Amino acid sequence: MELGKIDQIIDKHGGEPGALIQILLDIQSEHNWLPQEALARVSETLEVPMSRIQHITTFYKTFSLTPKGRHQIHVCMGTACHVRGAQDILATVQAVTGVGPGETDPDLNFSVETVSCLGCCALGPVIVVDEEYHGNVVQAKTAEILKKLIESESAEVLEICACQ
Ligand code: FES
Numbered sequence: 280m281e282l283g284k285i286d287q288i289i290d291k292h293g294g295e296p297g298a299l300i301q302i303l304l305d306i307q308s309e310h311n312w313l314p315q316e317a318l319a320r321v322s323e324t325l326e327v328p329m330s331r332i333q334h335i336t337t338f339y340k341t342f343s344l345t346p347k348g349r350h351q352i353h354v355c356m357g358t359a360c361h362v363r364g365a366q367d368i369l370a371t372v373q374a375v376t377g378v379g380p381g382e383t384d385p386d387l388n389f390s391v392e393t394v395s396c397l398g399c400c401a402l403g404p405v406i407v408v409d410e411e412y413h414g415n416v417v418q419a420k421t422a423e424i425l426k427k428l429i430e431s432e433s434a435e436v437l438e439i440c441a442c443q
Contacts, residue, residue, distance in 0.1 A: 284309060285320045296325045300335060303342060311347040311387075348383045348390040350428060352376070353407040356393045359400035364417070368404050369393065371418045375425040388432060 288305045292298035299321070306317050313336055322329045336342040354369045373379050376389045383390040397405050402414025406421060413424055 280310070280314050280316055282316070282320055285317045286324070289321065289324050294324060296327050299325060299327055299332070300339075303332070303336065307342055311349065311351075311390075312343040312345060315344075346383060346387055348378075348387050350389050350409055350432075351407075352378075352389060352391045352425075353394050353397070354380070354391065355395075355397045355403065355405045355407075357396035357400065357403075359396075360403035360405055363403045365404045367418055368406060368416055368421050371421045372406070372425065375422050375429075 285306060288302055288309065291305070292302050302321060302325075303313060306321070307313055310317070318329065318332050318336070321327070322332055336344060352372055354365060354372055356365050356369065360368075369380060372391055376384070376391065378384050378389045378391045380391055380393045397407060397412070399405055399412065399414060402412070404416055405412060405414050406416055406424075407413070408424060408428065413420070416424070
């Protein structure tokens with residue numbers, strides 16, 4: 280991992296220990312997770328104990344200490360979504376991506392998480408794909424959304440290959 284990028288993020292926040300959470304959020308946003316090496320750099324530069332950083336990163340669910348996929352899929356399993364078939368939606372997500380709840384595929388393409396409510400129960404069942412909400416989804420619509428994502432991912436790879 281590139282520690283220079285971590286230093287840039289720290290500098291952007293003036294190297295202030297008071298900006299610790301914002302710095303961690305920026306690193307998370309850059310890498311999709313918080314590599315141990317980056318946390319050690321933050322601890323050393325801000326002179327903040329690792330124990331404090333560990334406490335924050337394990338307390339807030341938004342932080343991940345394990346690698347995450349480029350595409351984040353959240354499936355609501357709350358009561359309103361559950362009674363409208365959320366379990367079938369989750370099964371479709373798993374069938375299309377090959378990734379189960381709480382897992383990330385080895386190529387770091389997808390991470391799948393279940394959540395207890397997304398705050399828009401009237402639209403249930405709801406999934407969020409890369410921060411885009413999709414309501415009233417059925418299995419076919421879910422598969423279509425994910426297949427489009429996979430196709431765009433393949434197109435990106437082809438574009439990269441074409442440039443080489
Ligand atoms: S239960 Fe799914 S959005 Fe509230």
